[in-house]
Amino acid sequence: MIKVGIVGGTGYTGVELLRLLAQHPQAEVAVITSRSESGVRLCDMFPNLRGYYDDLVFSVPDTNVLGSCDVVFFATPHGVAHSLAAELLASGTRVIDLSADFRIKDAQEWAKWYGQPHGAAELLPEAVYGLPEVNREKIKEARLIAVPGCYPTATQLGLIPLLENGLVDPLRLIADCKSGVSGAGRGAKVSSLFTEAGESMMAYSVKGHRHLPEIAQGLRLAAGGEVGLTFVPHLTPMIRGIHATLYASLIDSSIDLQQLQQLYENRYANEPFVDVMPAGSHPETRSVRGANVCRMAIHRPQDGNLIVVLSVIDNLVKGASGQALQNMNILFGLDERLGLGNPGLLP
Numbered sequence: 652m653i654k655v656g657i658v659g660g661t662g663y664t665g666v667e668l669l670r671l672l673a674q675h676p677q678a679e680v681a682v683i684t685s686r687s688e689s690g691v692r693l694c695d696m697f698p699n700l701r702g703y704y705d706d707l708v709f710s711v712p713d714t715n716v717l718g719s720c721d722v723v724f725f726a727t728p729h730g731v732a733h734s735l736a737a738e739l740l741a742s743g744t745r746v747i748d749l750s751a752d753f754r755i756k757d758a759q760e761w762a763k764w765y766g767q768p769h770g771a772a773e774l775l776p777e778a779v780y781g782l783p784e785v786n787r788e789k790i791k792e793a794r795l796i797a798v799p800g801c802y803p804t805a806t807q808l809g810l811i812p813l814l815e816n817g818l819v820d821p822l823r824l825i826a827d828c829k830s831g832v833s834g835a836g837r838g839a840k841v842s843s844l845f846t847e848a849g850e851s852m853m854a855y856s857v858k859g860h861r862h863l864p865e866i867a868q869g870l871r872l873a874a875g876g877e878v879g880l881t882f883v884p885h886l887t888p889m890i891r892g893i894h895a896t897l898y899a900s901l902i903d904s905s906i907d908l909q910q911l912q913q914l915y916e917n918r919y920a921n922e923p924f925v926d927v928m929p930a931g932s933h934p935e936t937r938s939v940r941g942a943n944v945c946r947m948a949i950h951r952p953q954d955g956n957l958i959v960v961l962s963v964i965d966n967l968v969k970g971a972s973g974q975a976l977q978n979m980n981i982l983f984g985l986d987e988r989l990g991l992g993n994p995g996l997l998p
């Protein structure tokens with residue numbers, strides 16, 4: 652059994668990780684932290700987990716205790732893993748971080764977007780960006796994994812096949828993305844109130860969102876050179892889900908939809924958690940709700956050189972906790988699908 656610790660067990664991604672791990676045959680959650688709920692039984696706070704973790708009690712984060720685990724997940728705000736990861740790695744514990752602390756390779760770039768100095772720049776060279784569809788071999792050898800963000804997962808998976816094959820102009824990419832409100836976390840915020848977000852939709856951070864440098868970093872690697880990306884996130888009145896509408900311009904406009912479809916099907920043929928739908932389909936966020944799947948479809952809406960890729964994920968699953976668990980499975984040499992077998996929730 653893999654002994655698991657979770658730092659930040661009361662947040663949305665922490666509790667989603669617990670839901671998924673409850674069905675994992677080879678992992679056992681041994682430590683779960685919360686500073687505000689220390690001493691409270693997990694099942695008393697989250698009744699959906701009754702019967703799965705009846706003995707588990709929240710405790711304050713303590714690296715001595717967490718260091719007895721084989722792997723520790725950080726489901727915490729940015730900066731927390733910076734301060735605790737080195738000590739855990741020194742005790743032989745692997746670290747899988749759901750926050751953005753180790754996603755961007757350039758510490759100064761990170762500091763610019765996150766508004767605080769990078770707290771563990773010495774660990775950046777060894778941190779592996781945990782997008783299995785790109786980095787599976789590196790994940791197998793990693794000690795420290797940076798789980799991609801939600802918008803970055805949907806966007807990169809949708810655009811990478813085009814960029815890897817040099818088919819589109821890398822300097823003219825557009826990602827028009829919509830998120831459910833759980834993407835903002837469980838902390839109380841006026842913008843997350845039902846009265847504010849429940850029947851309204853808005854774009855935000857159009858000037859520049861912190862996921863822009865993360866997405867651009869991944870797309871540059873796929874393209875083998877500079878990229879130009881316009882990324883506009885939106886908050887929508889749903890609880891879970893990311894819907895990314897991605898626009899790119901073909902360099903050779905004679906490539907037809909069937910060829911593009913074949914390219915995507917080949918690229919993801921061996922990926923258990925990417926579903927390329929028939930060309931011209933319209934993937935819905937509810938079809939991936941609760942599932943560790945990125946579902947996508949390719950369109951060529953008119954004559955000319957425009958391609959539109961529609962890519963949907965559940966922000967809390969393939970966009971966070973499910974992808975984190977997928978990384979754990981790869982890291983420990985297990986079947987990548989363990990604990991992640993459930994389909995989306997319709998209706």
Ligand SMILES: NC(=O)C1=CN([C@@H]2O[C@H](COP(=O)(O)OP(=O)(O)OC[C@H]3O[C@@H](n4cnc5c(N)ncnc54)[C@H](OP(=O)(O)O)[C@@H]3O)[C@@H](O)[C@H]2O)C=CC1
Binds near residue numbers: 750
């Ligand atoms: N929500 C989403 O869709 C996604 C979130 N993420 C990222 O995952 C991380 C967690 O997100 P989410 O679950 O939404 O966040 P929440 O705000 O819902 O939860 C945060 C958790 O971290 C704990 N925490 C807060 N501050 C500290 C601290 N200084 N030290 C230790 N523990 C702390 C909190 O418990 P307590 O304060 O009691 O200790 C709580 O359990 C974030 O970095 C987020 O950006 C990534 C992808 C998608």
Ligand SMILES: CC(=O)N[C@@H](CCC(=O)OP(=O)(O)O)C(=O)O
Binds near residue numbers: 749750800801833836
């Ligand atoms: C709707 C909403 O607020 N979404 C968050 C992104 C989701 C998230 O938590 O991002 P990370 O994966 O980087 O942690 C935001 O825009 O900051």
